[in-house]
Amino acid sequence: MREIIGGLIERSDSMDQSAHSDGEAGQTLLDASHCRISFFDRGSDKLVITFNSMGQILEDDFGRHFFKSINISQINVACSPKDFFQSLSRDSFLQAVGFVVAQHTDVVIYGTSLGGYAAIYFGSLFKARILAIAPRLPIHSYMEGLRSYHSDIELVHTDLRQMNSTQNDVLVVFDPEDEADSKFVSCFFADKNNTRLIALNGAGHFILKQLQIINMLGPCIEGFVRSGDFGEGAIDxxxxxxxxxxxxxxxxxxxxxxxxxxxxxxxxxxxxxxxxxxxxxxxxxxxxxxxxxxxxxxxxxxxxxxxxxxxxxxxxxxxxxxxxxxxxxxxxxxxxxxxxxxxxxxxxxxxxxxxxxxxxxxxxxxxxxxxxxxxxx
Known part of the structure; x- marks a missing residue:
């Protein structure tokens, strides 16, 4: 049976299999014109829920190769370009992934840039640790005056400032010298006691690329997923x-x-x-x-x-x-x-x-x- 939920098509009685070039099959939890949610069951007690960033497409799975290499199960959430995850409601997301989350003892929500915003927005539905790297929401008014501001696209999500979830431990990694990312932090995390900030001055918006170049990306992400330790002290x-x-x-x-x-x-x-x-x-x-x-x-x-x-x-x-x-x-x-x-x-x-x-x-x-x-x- 297919149920129509908030304009999205969810397959509730079975999950489609989608094979990748490396042979790994993912289960499709939700498939729609503007959103796709895939589950990669690797038999681990830990579960990472990842969100694509801007520039990726529905067929991309953020971080899949890495989490496969360290044998951690993963749900990836992708949106189509210029959708900014606005076609996905919190209720639809919860109904699509809730039963998978319930089967895991430790859940981490992770994303960068637009994916970092989505990790915070949807991650508050669960008792989970959230890692948001250089989070950004280009359609929000805090971006007004910056060239990446998309004022022509409607923001339908509830504003993060109106969401008072305290069940999450949130880690935000950002560059205070990047105007857009610094604005995001000051706008949405001024009074959040459950949020820890790591400032990487001079790193710019593309922090993941920076960490990869200096061979710190894998250790930082794996450290946070396994123990909550991002290892920022080793980053220079x-x-x-x-x-x-x-x-x-x-x-x-x-x-x-x-x-x-x-x-x-x-x-x-x-x-x-x-x-x-x-x-x-x-x-x-x-x-x-x-x-x-x-x-x-x-x-x-x-x-x-x-x-x-x-x-x-x-x-x-x-x-x-x-x-x-x-x-x-x-x-x-x-x-x-x-x-x-x-x-x-x-x-x-x-x-x-x-x-x-x-x-x-x-x-x-x-x-x-x-x-x-x-x-x-």
Whole structure:
């Protein structure tokens, strides 16, 4: 029998099997146009409930390979792009996963970015430990004024400030220097006695990528799941990035492009800090120029940015196409000053590029209306 619950289709008498390329079969607890919940039974007493972050799709299962490797059962909750989990009600979520949760003695709810918000929102239904890394909700009014704010999408969830659950132990890991994530913490956790905050200054929003680069991601997540210990005392991001920054800058100054390229590739993957020299798009711009000057093909870099560009514009195969893709991306994400600067540079380097010429005009119009002082560095 299929029951219609809050606009979602739940299979209550049987669960579909969905096989992955590595042979692991997941049981579908809920399947709908905007939401999918899958269960991976690995026979453990512990259960981790994970939530996808922005950029993932319904078929993605956040952290599945990792939790499979440490043999911990998992429920993954995915939403379609631009849904922000708003199609999933708390009642529908509870009805879909409640019977599985009841079979486990220790439950951890985990997510990052949008998934971190969802972990907090839905995790309050259970007596569970919650790990939210760089939580963010781009459709909430606290994001107003930031370029990732999606005011056109309706927020139907109850505001976190109106939810007074005290049955959870919540750990929030964030960078106080990241404006959006810092706003989230100050807005929703000012008076929460059951919440512990870990501040990783300079880590930026993509903390998981940072921890992965310095080989701390697995130990931190597994430590929290097994014992509640995130192991933050062992994290020193700056020790890994500052020497790389110095070497990249020195190599650029002396014209050693091969060394500069290696260091810049590393730093782009880490995406750390707020130094204008090391902003993500500034680094990509320098990288494109380096690839152009030393005449090499673009390797598969930047898992996040490269995937975004590839999905929207196809895989750039030359420095010119990469630069044109970045120009478009800057414009689409309202980074008009960056778009204008890079488009003007592209017109000099690639005078035949009609894309660059078109976006010079587009960006000039917008910058002329708003003014350059309204844009971040």
């Amino acid at each position: 991001i700056s020790a890994f990035t500052q020497p790389r920054r110095a070497r990249a800058e020195s190599a650029l100054k002396r014209g050693d492009l091969a060394v500069a390229r290696i260091e810049i590739e590393y730093l782009m993957k880490v995406r750390t800090g707020h130094d204008p020299f090391m902003t993500p798009w500034g680094l990509i711009k320098q990288y494109v120029e380096l690839c152009d000057e030393i005449d090499i093909e673009l390797p598969h870099i930047l898992p996040t940015e490269y995937a975004t560009l590839s999905r929207r514009m196809g895989q750039p195969s030359t420095p010119q196409k990469m630069m044109e893709a970045i120009i478009k991306h800057n414009y689409l994400t309202c980074q008009y000053q960056a778009c204008l600067s890079l488009a003007e540079l592209a017109c000099v380097r690639y005078p035949e590029s009609q894309i660059a010429q078109a976006y010079v005009e587009k960006a000039r119009i917008v910058v002329g209306k708003i003014g350059p002082n309204q844009f971040p560095d």
